[in-house]
Amino acid sequence: MPWLWQGRVAPRHIPEIGLRSRANWRSSQVFQPATPLLFPCQDWQGNPLTPQVKRGEEVKVGSVLAAPPNLDSAEAPLVSQGGRASQASQRSSIQAALSTAGRPAAGPVIAAAKGRYGTVHLFSPVAGKVVDISHRPGGSGEFVPVIAISPTAPAQEQEAVEVRELPSSEESRLQLAAAYAGLDLALFRNTDWLVVNGCDPDVGVYGRRCLLRERLADLASGATALASHVGARHAYLAVTRGQLTAAELESLRHDAAPLELLLVPAGYPAGRPEMLVSRLTGKKPNRCHNAGSRRSLLPTTSSPAVYCQDGVTVVGVERVAALGYALHHHRPPAETIVSVDGDAVSRPGVYRVPVGTPLAALLELAGLNLSSLRLLIRGGCLAGQAITLGDAIVGIDDIGFLAFTSAGQRASDAGLCLRCGRCLDACPAGLSPTTIARLAQKSLWGEAASAGAERCLGCGACAYVCPAGRPLVQLIQLAQLQLELVK
Amino acid sequence: MSVTTTSSQTRGTEPPLLVLSSSPHIHSPLTAERAMYTVLATLLPVAGVSVYIFGWRVLPIVLTSVVSALIAEGVAQWARRRSPWRSLKDGSAILTGLLLALTLPASTPLWVAALGSTVAILLGKQAFGGLGHNVFNPALVGRVFLLVTFPQLLSDFSGSVRMVDTVTTATPLAAVAQGQTVPSYLELLAGYRAGALGETAAVALLLGGLILIAFRIINWRIPFGILATVAIFAWAAGQDPLFHLLSGGLILGAFYMATDWVTSPLTRLGSWIYAVGIGLITMVIRLWGSYPEGVSFAILFMNMCTPLINRYTLPRPIRASDVSEEVSARA
Ligand code: SF4
Ligand code: SF4
Numbered sequence: 001m002p003w004l005w006q007g008r009v010a011p012r013h014i015p016e017i018g019l020r021s022r023a024n025w026r027s028s029q030v031f032q033p034a035t036p037l038l039f040p041c042q043d044w045q046g047n048p049l050t051p052q053v054k055r056g057e058e059v060k061v062g063s064v065l066a067a068p069p070n071l072d073s074a075e076a077p078l079v080s081q082g083g084r085a086s087q088a089s090q091r092s093s094i095q096a097a098l099s100t101a102g103r104p105a106a107g108p109v110i111a112a113a114k115g116r117y118g119t120v121h122l123f124s125p126v127a128g129k130v131v132d133i134s135h136r137p138g139g140s141g142e143f144v145p146v147i148a149i150s151p152t153a154p155a156q157e158q159e160a161v162e163v164r165e166l167p168s169s170e171e172s173r174l175q176l177a178a179a180y181a182g183l184d185l186a187l188f189r190n191t192d193w194l195v196v197n198g199c200d201p202d203v204g205v206y207g208r209r210c211l212l213r214e215r216l217a218d219l220a221s222g223a224t225a226l227a228s229h230v231g232a233r234h235a236y237l238a239v240t241r242g243q244l245t246a247a248e249l250e251s252l253r254h255d256a257a258p259l260e261l262l263l264v265p266a267g268y269p270a271g272r273p274e275m276l277v278s279r280l281t282g283k284k285p286n287r288c289h290n291a292g293s294r295r296s297l298l299p300t301t302s303s304p305a306v307y308c309q310d311g312v313t314v315v316g317v318e319r320v321a322a323l324g325y326a327l328h329h330h331r332p333p334a335e336t337i338v339s340v341d342g343d344a345v346s347r348p349g350v351y352r353v354p355v356g357t358p359l360a361a362l363l364e365l366a367g368l369n370l371s372s373l374r375l376l377i378r379g380g381c382l383a384g385q386a387i388t389l390g391d392a393i394v395g396i397d398d399i400g401f402l403a404f405t406s407a408g409q410r411a412s413d414a415g416l417c418l419r420c421g422r423c424l425d426a427c428p429a430g431l432s433p434t435t436i437a438r439l440a441q442k443s444l445w446g447e448a449a450s451a452g453a454e455r456c457l458g459c460g461a462c463a464y465v466c467p468a469g470r471p472l473v474q475l476i477q478l479a480q481l482q483l484e485l486v487k
Numbered sequence: 488m489s490v491t492t493t494s495s496q497t498r499g500t501e502p503p504l505l506v507l508s509s510s511p512h513i514h515s516p517l518t519a520e521r522a523m524y525t526v527l528a529t530l531l532p533v534a535g536v537s538v539y540i541f542g543w544r545v546l547p548i549v550l551t552s553v554v555s556a557l558i559a560e561g562v563a564q565w566a567r568r569r570s571p572w573r574s575l576k577d578g579s580a581i582l583t584g585l586l587l588a589l590t591l592p593a594s595t596p597l598w599v600a601a602l603g604s605t606v607a608i609l610l611g612k613q614a615f616g617g618l619g620h621n622v623f624n625p626a627l628v629g630r631v632f633l634l635v636t637f638p639q640l641l642s643d644f645s646g647s648v649r650m651v652d653t654v655t656t657a658t659p660l661a662a663v664a665q666g667q668t669v670p671s672y673l674e675l676l677a678g679y680r681a682g683a684l685g686e687t688a689a690v691a692l693l694l695g696g697l698i699l700i701a702f703r704i705i706n707w708r709i710p711f712g713i714l715a716t717v718a719i720f721a722w723a724a725g726q727d728p729l730f731h732l733l734s735g736g737l738i739l740g741a742f743y744m745a746t747d748w749v750t751s752p753l754t755r756l757g758s759w760i761y762a763v764g765i766g767l768i769t770m771v772i773r774l775w776g777s778y779p780e781g782v783s784f785a786i787l788f789m790n791m792c793t794p795l796i797n798r799y800t801l802p803r804p805i806r807a808s809d810v811s812e813e814v815s816a817r818a
Contacts, residue, residue, distance in 0.1 A: 203513070375506045382511040389505065407506040415577075416619035418519055420748035421706070424802070425755070432753070432802050452802070460511035467519040468619070474509050 031365055036131050036148040037356030038393045041066040043120050044182050044305045044319075051145045055133055059124045061331050062180070065147050066122040120184050125334040125355055126151040137391045146393070149356070174225050177326035181222075181333060182396060183306070183319055185229065192311035193280050194232035196223050196320050199240040199264050199271025202380020205400030206339035208317050209243045210350045212252060214337070215321045220256045222324025227258055230313070236262040237317075238276050268382055269428045269459040273307035273314035281310045284430050287457050305397045322396055339400035340366040344373045359392035359401065368403060377402040382460040415468040423462035423472055429455050433462035437475040445486070448479040456480065522704045522748075523578030529695030530585055530743070536688035541593040545684055548600050549588040555601040556584030559608035567613070579618050583607050586626035586743060589685025590736060590783070591633070594643050603629040623790045624747045627783050634783070658682050659734040660779040675733035686736040696742030705746035708758040709765075713741040716766025724774060737769065740782035750790040757793075757800035764789045 041049040049066035053059060128151035135143045178185045188194070196219070200208045212219070227235035237259035239249065243266070253261055264270045264279070278285035286309065307314040322333035336355050341348040346367030353362055377384035378392065378401055423433040431452045439448040453476055462472040538545045560580035564571040574580070584604045591600060607629025615621040634641045642661075659670055659682075675689060685692070699705040717737060718728035731737070745751065745765055752761050765785045772781025 373505065375508070375512065377510075377512055379510075381513040384510055384512065386505070386507045386509070386512070388507070402512075404512075407508065415519065416617070418619050418748045419750075419753060421751075421753035421758075424753055430802050434753070435801060458510075464511045464513065465515050465517075467515070467517055467522055469514065469518065473511065477509070 031351055031353050031357075031362070032154045033354070033357045033361035035358055035361055036150040037126060037128075037354055038136075038358055039065055039122060039124070039147045039149065039356050040136070040393060040395075041122060041145045041147065043068075043122070043184070044397060048142075048144055049122055051133055051147055053130050053133075053147060055130055057130045058128070059130060059149060060127045061124065063124045064121050065124050066145075068121070120182055121179055122182070123180050123332040124149060125332040128152045151354075154354075171229070173327065174229055177225070177323055177330075180326035180331065181319060181322035183315075183323060187306050187308060188226070188230040188313050188315075190308065190311055191230040191232045191313040192234070193313070194227050194230055194235040195262065195273075195276050195280070195312060195314045196226075196235070196237045196259060196317050197271070197273060197276060197314050198317040199238050199276075200243065200380075200399060201271040201273075202384060203268060203382050204341055204377075204384075204402050205380045206341070206350055207337050207399035209240075210339070211317055211321055211337045212239065212244060213248060215325075216252070216255050218321040218324035218328065219317060220258075220324065221327055222320040222322070223256060224258045225327055226315075226320060226323060232313075235259050236280075238262040238264050238271070238314075240264050240266055240271050242266050268464075269457065269461055272383075272457065272459060274309075274457050274459075275428060276314050277307070277309050277312045278428075280312050283310065284455075285428055285457060286455055287429075316397060316399075318396055318399065333396065336394065336396050336398065338362070338394055338398050340403065341400065342377075342403040342405075344369055344403035344405045353394055355394065355396055357394045359387075359394055360389050362394055363389070363401070363403060366403075369405070372405040373403055374407050375402075375404040377404070382464060383458065415470070417470060418468050420467060422465045422467065426461040426465045428459060428461065429457055431456060433472040433476060434470075436479065437470060437472045440475040440479040443482075445479055445482045448476075449483050453479040454483060517702075517704070520577050523582055525702060525704055526699060526743070527578060527582055527585065529698050530582075530589070530685075533589065533685050533688050533691045533695060534585070536691045537589070537684045540687060541684060544593050547597055548591060548593070548595055548684065549585060551597045552588035552591075552600045552604040553581055553584035556580045556587070556604040556608050559605045560613070563609060563613035564617070567617070569617070574618065577618065579612075580608060583612070583625045583629070586685075587629045589739060590626070590630045590683045592641065592643060592683050595640060599633060599637060599640055603633045606632045619749055621749055622794070623787055624744050624750050627744055627787050627790075631783055631787060658779065659730070660773065672729060672733065675730070683736060685739050689733050689738050692738045692742060696738070699742070699746075705742065706751070706755075706758050708755060709746045709751060709762045710741040712759055712762025713737070713745060713766045713769070716763045717770055720766065720770040724770070726774075731770070731773070735773070735780045736782045740769075740786055741765075744782075745786050745789070750793055752793050752796045752800065754797070754800040754802075757796040760796050760800070761789050761793065764792065 041051050043049060048069060050069040051066050052064050059065065126149060128149045130147060131150045132148040133145055134148070136146045137143055175185065198208050198212050200206055223235065223237070235258060237252065237256050239252065239261060241263050244252065249261065262276070262279070264276065269275050272285075274285040274287065277283075305316050305319055318336060322336075325333045334354055335352050337350060337352055339348075339350045340362065345363065346369065348366065351362060351365065373389070376387050376389055376392075378387050378398065379385055380400065381402065384402065417434050417438070419434070424431075427433055429452070433456075436448050436451045436453045436456070439445075439451060440453070445453075456473070456476045458473060458477060458480075460473045463470070463474065466472055534545065534549060557575060557580050561571040561575055564574050584607075587604045587607050588600060591603070607625045610632070611623055611625030611628030612618065612621045642658075659675065696705070696710055700707045700710075714732055714737070717731055721728040721731040745762070752758055765782075768785035768788055769781045772778060772784060778784070
């Protein structure tokens with residue numbers, strides 16, 4: 001009974017304070033924003049891409065909007081460089097298919113290539129006219145080119161225009177679909193266990209449970225293709241206990257057949273990818289070290305869309321559903337499911353919106369009371385990112401947004417540590433948050449590192465439970481940032 | 488930790504001022520203040536039972552103790568140029584005063600109570616740098632100070648018990664030591680026995696302790712470990728375990744003194760070591776020491792060991808086996 005003397009791997013359930021239970025939400029009708037759709041030239045890790053279209057240009061469904069900047073765009077392969085050697089021939093067949101379709105001429109390289117480059121292309125999910133290309137803050141806080149497209153018709157009603165012939169082989173079809181879904185198949189190279197993460201990972205977001213109910217067909221075909229492609233020994237679908245009813249679970253088990261269900265206990269960090277990996281490998285959870293992941297400039301503690309560690313690859317259910325959609329319809333996924341909740345919106349719910357919808361338009365639909373809005377969060381209450389309204393765009397990876405009229409419920413004031421040990425009990429990584437935070441407060445970064453600062457997941461459980469209201473995770477993040485700067 | 492920023496609105500109207508704070512954006516409802524006041528609330532029935540058993544003399548003692556603790560806290564904070572109001576309202580000084588009063592006999596003169604709680608706050612807490620820095624449980628520092636300074640006053644349990652005819656005026660443990668008749672279990676449980684104000688009400692103390700455990704305010708490992716160790720030790724020494732559990736200040740100490748957040752270890756393993764240590768020392772003092780009662784000394788001793796226990800039980804800095812291999816996607 002190690003729980004008697006060791007900290008539990010998962011902290012106790014954190015109640016969803018201030019939010020009503022949304023267990024039975026279903027998404028509403030597809031919504032069409034009146035404004036142009038916005039596509040930041042970034043891949044799923046926030047790496048910059050170079051725009052390949054010019055203002056005023058007409059684009060079709062499936063046109064290349066942006067390409068990795070490090071490659072000569074005329075020869076840029078459609079899929080990542082890092083694939084298996086045996087895939088090279090298949091890649092060239094896709095390239096051939098692409099060139100027959102008459103790709104738009106390469107635009108000037110706008111995004112200055114700095115640091116790591118994106119590896120996947122950005123495709124247009126709608127046909128329409130490029131009305132603007134401007135620099136705005138992307139999801140990571142850096143300024144990236146954002147392509148604004150005014151669709152000729154609602155994306156869902158547009159015919160899938162075959163901009164290119166379909167590749168003949170199964171494998172290259174998957175490559176193309178993965179590229180449409182923005183997935184870099186090279187990331188799945190070392191996968192023994194594939195986990196499709198269907199858990200809503202944070203408090204106050206509900207997008208994934210709705211997706212599991214409503215886009216099961218896409219999900220199943222995407223997961224099947226992905227699992228057979230990566231040759232994973234086991235493929236799991238992680239679902240939080242109590243997130244779906246027993247009947248829904250049963251139908252999931254049946255319809256998503258190639259995936260084994262992995263039931264995850266309710267309670268906060270259990271649905272995070274780090275925790276899923278730890279469940280499967282039995283090791284302590286560790287912070288994500290995806291090759292090529294860039295650190296965000298804004299404080300963000302939520303986890304990336306694809307997370308690989310120790311032979312386990314965790315990929316969000318929305319990306320897999322996007323892949324399934326792309327496989328089935330031969331076009332980039334046009335819509336996504338996100339939840340909107342909080343006391344600043346009068347119509348909280350789960351919405352189906354086109355990818356690229358400006359967040360302001362979605363919130364307007366959800367009945368945002370603009371004058372009372374004080375705190376807007378992308379993601380959940382515990383690891384979500386506070387954002388501003390104007391520049392946010394709904395992307396494939398978004399699960400939910402929260403809008404509050406007050407600046408969060410915090411402890412009244414940050415006092416001295418009372419040495420109660422609650423943060424140690426709550427920490428899923430088995431660290432001593434109070435020790436690391438104390439060292440960070442004294443700017444002893446090296447000592448903080450040897451106390452394990454770099455292994456902190458940033459889940460926020462410690463700062464949530466601390467009765468003295470100490471900013472534990474904030475101090476630990478500061479230490480991580482400092483340590484990264486030194487490197 | 489938060490900045491306010493103007494959001495650049497895409498279309499017209501008043502741009503709202505948004506808070507850009509870092510996550511987490513919510514906080515557990517259990518704050519330090521709330522925990523302190525919950526502990527205080529569970530001690531009220533104990534004080535009530537005490538009034539019932541010892542009469543109205545109890546109230547002035549408790550009030551004197553609490554008020555002088557508050558005064559000492561306020562003055563000390565003011566002298567250290569901290570806001571006195573902030574530390575007065577967190578409830579810790581009230582709790583120290585109340586706990587100290589509950590360890591005093593009913594015949595204690597008021598000035599002794601006042602002196603005790605002033606010493607508790609000044610020497611036990613503020614001398615170390617205030618709440619969070621103290622090494623010893625302040626209430627116990629006050630009690631042991633009084634015990635050592637006025638041994639006569641602190642062991643005079645005469646003439647204050649409601650059921651004088653059934654109970655001797657020696658505390659049960661002292662009675663055993665002197666070979667007198669001891670009260671029955673029922674009398675021990677209900678509190679019809681000689682002892683300090685708060686020690687005697689075993690039922691009320693147990694109830695309060697269980698409530699605190701249910702709210703997860705105190706760590707159940709500590710009282711459980713202490714009581715189990717005492718019972719096993721007593722049984723192994725050929726004595727009546729139940730009698731040892733119910734007598735003296737053991738229950739008060741195990742549930743309310745030893746569980747103090749600040750002075751008990753941080754980890755679960757540490758809590759077990761600490762609890763077993765308290766149980767062992769208590770029994771050693773009870774069986775072989777010159778004092779009939781040893782809980783206060785045992786807790787203070789283990790308080791002293793807490794930094795050491797923490798040092799050896801805190802999660803170790805990185806071990807190679809914990810650091811999992813980075814899977815590099817395109818090495
Ligand atoms: S945020 Fe806190 S609780 Fe979460 S892993 Fe880091 S130190 Fe542990
Ligand atoms: S939870 Fe807060 S008060 Fe308790 S030990 Fe951790 S830092 Fe200190």
